[in-house]
Amino acid sequence: MDEPAFAVPGFQLQQQLGRGGFGVVYLATATRSGQPLALKVLHRVLDEDAVHRVAAEVQVMGTLAWHPAIVAIIDAGDVDGQPWIAMEYLARGSLGDLMRREGAQPVDMVTAAGIQAATGLQVAHNAGLLHRDVKPDNLLIADDGQVKVSDFGVALAAGAAGRRRGTTGTIAYSAPELLAGAGASTATDIYALGATLYALLTGQPAFHRDTDESPAAMMLRAHRDPVPDLAEQGFPLPVARVLRRAMAKAPTDRPARAEDLARELQSARQELGLAAVPVVTAGRPASPSASGLPAPAAGLPDQPPAEARRKAQRLQRIVGGIGAAAAALVAVTFVATSSFTGGGDPDVGSDAAPDVLPTQLGEAPDAAEELPDLPQTGPQPGDPEDDPGQDAAEAPPVTATLEPAPAPTVAPGPPAPAPPPPPLPTTGDPAAVAAVTFEGTATALASDGDVIWVSTATEVVRLADGGRIATPVPDISGLAVSGDLLAVRLPNGVQVLDATTLRPVGDVVPGAVDVSPATGGFLLADRQGLARWVDGTVERVVDLPGATQVDSAGDTIVAATTDGTVVSVRDGIVDQLEQVSGTPVELVTAGPDRVAVLTGDGRLHDLVPGGAVVTTGATDVAGTTDGRLWAVVDGRLQLIRLDGATAAVDTVGDVTRLATTGAGVVVAEPDAALVELIQ
Structure with missing residues (x-):
């Protein structure tokens, strides 16, 4: 492993765990508390405005640490404009690691993971946040088997640094409208999760072919071809039906919310006689900390704006009306002018360096180790809220404990008692x-x-x-x-x-x-x-x-x-x-x-x-x-x-x-x- 070449105050960087299109991940230790963390340093240097925007989103993510399906952000900051994010350390790696090590995964595990990930996405959407890069490598595995969504805010940081039109993401899991240049929406996150589950079931992304020499062919298939029928490949019809909807070409044909996708997966499991998986999407609301950084605006788009949809439709018409060579040229031109990465898919081409070890964690468990099944119960919500502005050495542990309380303060009444409401x-x-x-x-x-x-x-x-x-x-x-x-x-x-x-x-x-x-x-x-x-x-x-x-x-x-x-x-x-x-x-x-x-x-x-x-x-x-x-x-x-x-x-x-x-x-x-x- 490479020795760390970056210093972050309050942390001791020990070794490099992975490197990808967005940044480098190190195993780190908070110098005062000794808590092990995964610290991601983004490649690009941001200007002051971009640092502020990224910090605002990362700050809101810090308030979502209570949810069992979201990787807890412990701290974040920048060194001379180069952002870093400290996250809880999950040594078992990602579902992407598992897929590359073992290939296709069983229906029980994949649908359970999908429900857990969808609930995490819903909580983030409720807080006004999009993920923008859902893929197997961003679904991490906790020690108890719980799947956690990682790398919120990283795609935003890459986009802010690039100052280019378009978006960031991974081609194999990107919705058709994103490939046409439209903006991200809740619908694109839902598509990406559906595409991720498809890949986990089959062992490779839906539109990828081993014979592809560039991403252009895969992009064209994503626009032009229907989603390959999982039922025809021997997978259960209820699951095939859910993923076909999640990966629909039109955003309006997909489940309206990530929680809806979770419930459709839950229904499919019930049809197959599989145990229910908790759908936890309610809990403590997100709110900015006292640092005063603005939170992202509430009310996420559930589909791209009209202009973006028209752009996607124009590209689909072009693809349908020209020959294969010309269509490939259109797709290659898009790849050359967009900010997409292959992040985490070594077998999928990209305009950016592919991840050598494309997870938060780098070292995956030994291939001979038998990973326990994903839990059908899942933990209750409630990891403690971490203030991203807090000194990392004083960051609270991921699991809350109740310390002995100081002497309680007793007041004669509320500070400014409001007049009592009228009788009910x-x-x-x-x-x-x-x-x-x-x-x-x-x-x-x-x-x-x-x-x-x-x-x-x-x-x-x-x-x-x-x-x-x-x-x-x-x-x-x-x-x-x-x-x-x-x-x-x-x-x-x-x-x-x-x-x-x-x-x-x-x-x-x-x-x-x-x-x-x-x-x-x-x-x-x-x-x-x-x-x-x-x-x-x-x-x-x-x-x-x-x-x-x-x-x-x-x-x-x-x-x-x-x-x-x-x-x-x-x-x-x-x-x-x-x-x-x-x-x-x-x-x-x-x-x-x-x-x-x-x-x-x-x-x-x-x-x-x-x-x-x-x-x-x-x-x-x-x-x-x-x-x-x-x-x-x-x-x-x-x-x-x-x-x-x-x-x-x-x-x-x-x-x-x-x-x-x-x-x-x-x-x-x-x-x-x-x-x-x-x-």
Whole structure:
């Protein structure tokens, strides 16, 4: 390996891992923390404006580190105008490495990887970011098999440096409209992912031929020829159908969103009897850090502008109306005047130097090493937010932990209390009895009737009697209260706090992905089964592979697994209650005999009437002891009675989160927690 010839303050560059059309990747160590990182140094030197634009996009990417399918950016900067990006180090390499080492990959692995990558793209699109260069070498493999999308912002940097019209990317995975000179869009990212999955299934890109002497022939086939039929090659029809849509010539014929592609792949897996893969696209929203760098504008184009589409159509007409030699000349001219690279495809021609080792990581695992199958469960979202402006030596670890909190600050009330909102207009039974303001948007909510606990993106807050106690805890995805204890769900486990002071009680329970109150403590689900936390001691209740959700009603524990199986556990005996379609993301009990499951596709399954879907478009659900269900549907509060009938309940604003206490329900709106009691 070449010795590093570049110095980055705060890092020790150890060895070169790979070199490609965009830059060089080094294995690096943060000098203070000792954390191993992959540090990419871009080839080109940027002017001040371009550095600012690249830094803005990389900064926003840093806020997406919570998502399990996005490689975490730890830090970024430039040395004399030459940008560098420090990322989490993933030693297993990329799907491109795997494909070159082993050839075509099995349908189960490829479709699971596609779902994971598509959800990562959707989260980036939600934040206003395009990838611009999706390919097998930019899909990395974590130690647990989770696929992560890498190199956001790198293609932007190359384009900014080149100051040329057109875009950057890799020819073999580029949409036809990109090859014609149109701008990037969400549709081009979707095409690239579809083309990537095609290559992983077959062992080579759809329009590549070993006899090609230049990229021109491949570009012409991408414009002119239909996508080769995977079904005719012996692949399952449901998968062939999904990838044919993803690689449609017209952007409007592709899935409208990356999440839609994920769900189509999920449906194909269901048809083939394969286990469901979590579709995680919601979580903490991206926001610029305090450095003041502008974030990319929200609202990405889902297809190229009209002028670009007309340009693509003109090229297609030219290709259709001239001879092969002249058509090849058109394509060669495009290659010579564009900024496309062959990045990561040594067998595909390019106008730029091909990658010698085209991944973030360089050294791939030994060929004899058997890579475990991609997980069908996937981790919960929530890697911590990293500030790209922070000194690399002080960058927080990728996995969050809850440090002992400083002495909590107690204020007599909110800094500038807003006047309470007017009483809630009601439909049916509920009546508003209190309103308490807080700063931020609730990521989780809990209440015992007299006290409300609210978590935001950065802290957990106790609201009671007009007073406010807060402690900094990032990335909370769930809260549960039991007596004088409060449990918070973190990316790497569950931490129990003193419910009054919000100080930690004992250590984080690693691996726990859900928590529910129980007599004297809490119930935990950890993907291997269910456990009980009492006085700092964790005892296994029952083994239940894939367990991700848990709740209880009296002496009966209810749990759900990733494949949609809902079970009850009583005296150590497990009985299956129901099998629901979709991946459970929330499980609640309402009284002793009612169980509801919210799945990742927004469907709320009420198991009392036999698993019927009582509503769609739901984002949260809670149950009260009198057997009633409450749901957030399209931002509004909905009551679901025992007979399955629903009634809308008007609130002042959009509802974000729910929690219950006995027969009451707590509704969170942006910057306000409204307590409602059932009459």
